[in-house]
Amino acid sequence: MDSLIAASARALASGDVLAALNHVALREDPAALALRGIAMARLGELARARGLLRRARRGFGTHEGLSRARCALADAEVALAMRELGGSPAPLRALAAQLQAHGDQGNALQAWLILARRWLLLGRLPQAAEALSRLDGQRMPPALAAMAGLTAAALALRALRVAEARAALEAADVAAGVAGIAALQAEVAAARAELEQPAARCLGGGVDVPLRIGQVQALLASGALVVDGCRRGVRQDGRWHSLVRRPVLLALARALAEAWPGDVERDALVARVFGMRHRDDSLRARLRVEIGRLRALVAAVAGIEATPGGFRLVPHATDTVRVLAPPFEGAQAALVALLADGAGWSTSALALALGGSQRNVQRALVELEAAGRVRSRGRGRAQRWWSLPPGGFTTILLLPAALPVD
CATH class of the missing domain: 1.25.40.10 (Tetratricopeptide repeat domain)
Incomplete structure (x- = not known):
């Protein structure tokens, strides 16, 4: 040399x-x-x-x-x-x-x-x-x-x-x-x-409190029944019930957990879970079906009771129910989290990391770009996408595959 x-x-x-x-x-x-x-x-x-x-x-x-x-x-x-x-x-x-x-x-x-x-x-x-x-x-x-x-x-x-x-x-x-x-x-x-930035929000009992990653760990170890909107599932004392592929059940679980210890009216659940402005008998019947599915899925940790006005979540072994909500909402949260590392990602790499189709990822990126959440440079195979995390928040909990799924 x-x-x-x-x-x-x-x-x-x-x-x-x-x-x-x-x-x-x-x-x-x-x-x-x-x-x-x-x-x-x-x-x-x-x-x-x-x-x-x-x-x-x-x-x-x-x-x-x-x-x-x-x-x-x-x-x-x-x-x-x-x-x-x-x-x-x-x-x-x-x-x-x-x-x-x-x-x-x-x-x-x-x-x-x-x-x-x-x-x-x-x-x-x-x-x-x-x-x-x-x-x-x-x-x-x-x-x-x-x-x-x-x-x-x-x-x-x-x-x-x-x-x-x-x-x-x-x-x-x-x-x-x-x-x-x-x-x-x-x-x-x-x-x-x-590590010192908020990683999620804790909802329940009429509060909305930002949590650092260490506080999230403490909440999950506290014995509380947690409806995890970041990882998309229900967790208590090490038991994990994945709702990753069940968005309707996740929306139901979150609505019931946010209202705990009270109940949620049937029409309010229909509007929130199905996104329908009108309420008819077919939607109420569908709600009963989905409630039955959620009841069976979380039977080990909680029950769901019908009330005169709607439905109520009843945990079996705890007197605390909390919702762990992401720092920002939306179907593209994991996508934004990946982009927030500051590197330029191709559409194919994002699809590979998320385990989804490239076409769906491209569609989501276009929507995020129109909303001013991401930016791109280049064309075709040379195109790369970037984003920045929301100010004051980390996106650790939104990254894919961090907890086991059923």
Whole structure:
């Protein structure tokens, strides 16, 4: 390795991207192209970075397997930043094994970290945990350790393990300080600040109180019967009844929980749940059917009694009923939550993460754009979508697949 390549690599490791570019800006050899590609990725020029990395990989000879593997790894990280989440995890696993075989332990661990972050974005929490476990007990460069801590914290928060998330962020903060990379330190600081922002609203008993993520965890562990509008289900003492695919039952459960300990009139339930202005016998009959379905689903934790005016929720083993409501309402809440990470998402990646059809996602994005909630850039396959979270709120609880479903 010549002195300019070594100087550029050291500058990149310390976070000085412009100095790294200065050393190799006019060179066209594969090593210089690879370093320029990594530098451009750090500056957010992802498409240009990908082109440089692929040129570098082609430039290295077949006997330079380690250099080619490193280029492929950098390309995989750019793909993650571009939210290209399709395809098999097998190539990344193979890259990790190849880098390990060449004695490049740091980059082998980086491959596992990229895979863990990819699974996390897709809501595949067990797979993310398995990939992240490959880093346990391993010696890592400070920057990699900081990213591993951020990923571990995100995984813990998705499962509402707040103390574990705080510990991971503390470790990430220390590692980022040792690395001395300002952008990484800012990312850790932003993640720590998110823990102190409201993550949901607690409704019930005539109150509407914002809750931080730790308070949400405490509410779910309190023994109260919680109708969870963020995860879309009913929960008490570890029992989880999913209503993810039952929006009518979720609306019924929420209406009854918000009115508890009182009842809700039948006509009011028809208007709220079915969105109908008129009330006729057919709608009241349909309401009775849906009430029966909800009664059967939550029979282990609560009953639903008919009253002279309507229906009332009757919990079996608690005297507290609460509704956990998202920071903002609407069918597109999970979509906005994914977009709120600040990265540009393609429609196909969003559909993959949400487990829905690309056409439905596109339709929802158009509606959100018309409402001024998201923005897009580019056309066709190059189109990317961005959003910002609602001011003062975190969107952790709106991300998909954070709790098991029946």
